[in-house]
Amino acid sequence: METSTREHIYQEVADRIEQLIEKQSLKVGDKLLSVRSLSKEQGISLSTAFQAYYHLESKGLVEARPQSGYYVKFSPKHNFAIPTSCAPTDEALPVTLDEMITSVYNDLRSTKLTSFSLGAPDSSLLPAAKLKKSVLHCLNHSPDHCLGYEHIQGNEHLRKQIARFSFNWGGTLSEQDIIVTAGCMEALSFCLQAVTKPGDTVAIESPTFYGIFRVMQSLGLNVVEVPTDPITGIDLNYLEKAIPKLNIKVCLFVPNFNNPIGSCMPDEKKKELVKMLAKKEIPLIEDDIYGELYFGKTRPKTCKFFDEKGLVLHCGSFSKSLAPGYRIGWAVPGRFKEKVLSLKRMNNVATNTLAQSAIAHFLQNGRYELHLRHLRTALHTQCLRYLQAIFEYFPDDIRITRPQGGFVLWVEMNKKLDGFKLHKRALHHQIGIAPGQIFSSQGQFHHYFRLSYGAPWSEKIDKGLKTLGELVKRY
Numbered sequence: 249m250e251t252s253t254r255e256h257i258y259q260e261v262a263d264r265i266e267q268l269i270e271k272q273s274l275k276v277g278d279k280l281l282s283v284r285s286l287s288k289e290q291g292i293s294l295s296t297a298f299q300a301y302y303h304l305e306s307k308g309l310v311e312a313r314p315q316s317g318y319y320v321k322f323s324p325k326h327n328f329a330i331p332t333s334c335a336p337t338d339e340a341l342p343v344t345l346d347e348m349i350t351s352v353y354n355d356l357r358s359t360k361l362t363s364f365s366l367g368a369p370d371s372s373l374l375p376a377a378k379l380k381k382s383v384l385h386c387l388n389h390s391p392d393h394c395l396g397y398e399h400i401q402g403n404e405h406l407r408k409q410i411a412r413f414s415f416n417w418g419g420t421l422s423e424q425d426i427i428v429t430a431g432c433m434e435a436l437s438f439c440l441q442a443v444t445k446p447g448d449t450v451a452i453e454s455p456t457f458y459g460i461f462r463v464m465q466s467l468g469l470n471v472v473e474v475p476t477d478p479i480t481g482i483d484l485n486y487l488e489k490a491i492p493k494l495n496i497k498v499c500l501f502v503p504n505f506n507n508p509i510g511s512c513m514p515d516e517k518k519k520e521l522v523k524m525l526a527k528k529e530i531p532l533i534e535d536d537i538y539g540e541l542y543f544g545k546t547r548p549k550t551c552k553f554f555d556e557k558g559l560v561l562h563c564g565s566f567s568k569s570l571a572p573g574y575r576i577g578w579a580v581p582g583r584f585k586e587k588v589l590s591l592k593r594m595n596n597v598a599t600n601t602l603a604q605s606a607i608a609h610f611l612q613n614g615r616y617e618l619h620l621r622h623l624r625t626a627l628h629t630q631c632l633r634y635l636q637a638i639f640e641y642f643p644d645d646i647r648i649t650r651p652q653g654g655f656v657l658w659v660e661m662n663k664k665l666d667g668f669k670l671h672k673r674a675l676h677h678q679i680g681i682a683p684g685q686i687f688s689s690q691g692q693f694h695h696y697f698r699l700s701y702g703a704p705w706s707e708k709i710d711k712g713l714k715t716l717g718e719l720v721k722r723y
Contacts, residue, residue, distance in 0.1 A: 258299035261290055265300070269309055269320055277632035277705075280310060280318040314545050316625050319632070328639065331509070331647040331660035331696065333475045333483070348668055348686045349458055362712035363703075365680040367457075367507055367656055368572050370703040373626050375619050379571060379610055386605040394602040400593055402428025402578070403601075406608035410564075410578055413611070417539065418553045427579045427588055428599050432537045432565035435579040436500070437463050438595075439561040442587035443531040444469055448497040451490065453482055455658075455687035455696075457507045457535075460500065464689070471689050472496060476506065478649045478658060481513035488524060498531050504548050505538035508687050508698035509658040510651030512542075515549045522554040531584070533561045537568050537577075540620055542653040543628040558582030566607055568655075569620060574603040626704065627655050634701040637710060641717030655702040658684075660695065661720060667697040673719055679712050 268274040280301070281289065287297040301318050304310040311321045352365055387393055401407070407423035414421045429435040444450065446468030452460060454473030464471055472494050475483045481503060490496060501521075503513040513521070525532050534551045542548060552562035561584060565577035576599065581588040610616060631651065638648060638657075647660035661667070667683030674681055684696025703709060 257292055258296045258303060261286070261292065261296070261300040262303040265304060266309060274320050275633070276320050276636035277629045278320045279316075279629075280320065282317055313543075313625065313628065315621065319629070321632070328644075329647045330478050331649060331658055333477055348683060351668075352671060352680070352682055352686060360678050361680050362678060362708055363680040364699045364701075364712065364716075365682040366702060367682075367698075367700055368568060368702055369623060369627065369655060372704060373623055373702075374570065375610075375615065378615055378619075379606060382606040382609040382613075383602065385609055386602060390605065394605055396601065397598040398428075398601040398604055400598060401589065402426065402599060403604035403608050405612065406576075406604045407578075409608055409611035413616070416547045417550045419550070421580060425580050425585070427581065427585065427592065428604060429577045429579055429592065430596065430599050431567055431575040432535065432563050432577040433459055433463065434596075435563040435565070435577045436460065436533060436535060437467075438588045438591045439533045439563060439579055439581060439584070440464075440467060440469070440498070440500070441591050442581065442584045443498050443533070443561070449495055451487060451496045451499045451501075452689075453501055453506055455508055455684065455693055456502065458686045460535075461689045473688060473690070473692070476509065476511060478509045478511050480517060481506065481511045482521070484517065484521060484524065487521075491528060491530065496530065498533065499525060500533040500535065501551075502535040502538070503551055504536055505541060505651060505654035507538065507654065508656050508682070508684075510649050510654050510656060512548055512652055518549060518551045519554045522551050522560060526555075526557050526559055529559070531559050531561060533563065535563050537563070537565045538654045539564070540569050541624060541627060541655065543624060543631075544652060548653075552580060555582065558584075561588075569623065570610075570616065571603075571607065574607065575600065576603050576607055627701070630701045630703070630705055631655075631657070633705045634699070634709075634713065637713040638699075638717070641714045643717075643721050646720070655700055657699045657701060659697050659699055661697070663695050665695050665720070665723060667694060670697060670719060670723065673723065674716060677715050677719070679716055681716070 562580040684693030
């Protein structure tokens with residue numbers, strides 16, 4: 249009798265919350281009352297309050313976030329499909345670039361622009377004041393006020409902190425394994441140069457970050473675009489067949505929260521990829537720049553975790569999580585460490601002394617972990633709020649990703665539409681987006697675009713998405 253009454257109470261509470269979600273009195277991304285507050289407000293026990301939230305969670309209406317509480321998730325009527333993958337590439341092709349990238353990023357710093365094209369978190373989400381304290385500390389306590397060259401391999405304290413932080417993905421690095429670079433792109437460039445020569449063929453995801461194409465072009469490399477699932481990442485079967493057929497020498501992938509589609513390879517699939525490439529002695533350059541920006545309970549592992557032969561060249565950066573302007577990244581090149589060091593010695597001798605020292609001090613004081621928790625919560629909430637607006641403002645035939653980390657959405661429109669033309673029309677309304685064509689070396693994805701949710705929700709963002717949705721409908 250008591251059990252029946254208790255079930256009736258939690259069901260009643262859950263039903264009322266569900267009605268608020270359906271009426272959009274509670275919107276996607278809204279935080280619900282804490283279990284203790286719900287218990288006190290409704291006059292129910294803590295266990296009954298937990299049961300109400302568990303019931304809503306099982307229906308997919310709310311989600312629990314570690315150390316944060318319960319949040320409204322997706323309404324049942326939101327049922328947009330996931331975007332489709334690209335068609336396979338039948339040959340290795342030289343990289344071609346056009347003026348689209350210049351057009352997209354020409355007015356990046358304009359305050360008039362509602363920018364959905366910038367693939368980085370908004371500066372308001374970054375710990376400017378605490379970083380400033382670290383900068384001042386380093387200037388005041390450094391014997392030469394950070395004016396001298398840093399060690400070629402990088403600041404020793406910073407490398408120790410990066411090695412310690414690798415524990416989050418199961419890494420067992422030491423500071424001797426790590427080379428500090430001027431951002432992740434420099435790390436990727438050095439690693440590519442260490443394992444390729446002009447004319448070699450490199451396998452990449454499709455779609456992937458356009459900056460990689462520029463590096464490939466400058467090095468005279470050919471690319472093979474591997475079909476990539478928006479949820480689970482690259483097609484391993486296609487890759488295995490393409491390696492001998494297209495004479496692939498190196499792979500460069502973003503296994504965790506690929507930009508622009510947000511896919512995250514399951515850890516078992518990463519293990520399978522590393523094992524397959526190791527058998528063929530093919531190096532894998534792993535861009536893990538988004539790995540810390542996960543929404544789940546645990547950080548996804550890296551491919552480097554499964555590397556037993558030193559063939560995985562792991563690259564990362566603080567540009568997407570802490571300080572984009574400081575341009576501090578790193579490489580863990582495995583057996584290719586001496587080659588990468590030699591390339592760094594030839595190209596820039598040393599990386600920015602003050603920026604390295606400041607980030608090392610920031611990490612030493614345990615501030616990075618706390619900042620990341622706040623950043624993940626903010627990005628997850630923003631992701632849900634942006635999705636809510638897209639569901640409301642965009643036509644029903646679009647497809648859109650459901651990323652579990654990072655800060656970008658990948659939108660597939662009707663095939664009659666063109667992403668670059670939409671970009672040009674949106675600019676007339678002071679709105680910036682990144683057309684899908686720039687994420688393929690051969691200009692695929694003409695009816696796609698990438699939309700960043702790095703900026704906190706505001707009336708300006710809401711208005712921008714509404715206008716963008718109207719443009720998609722109209723054209």
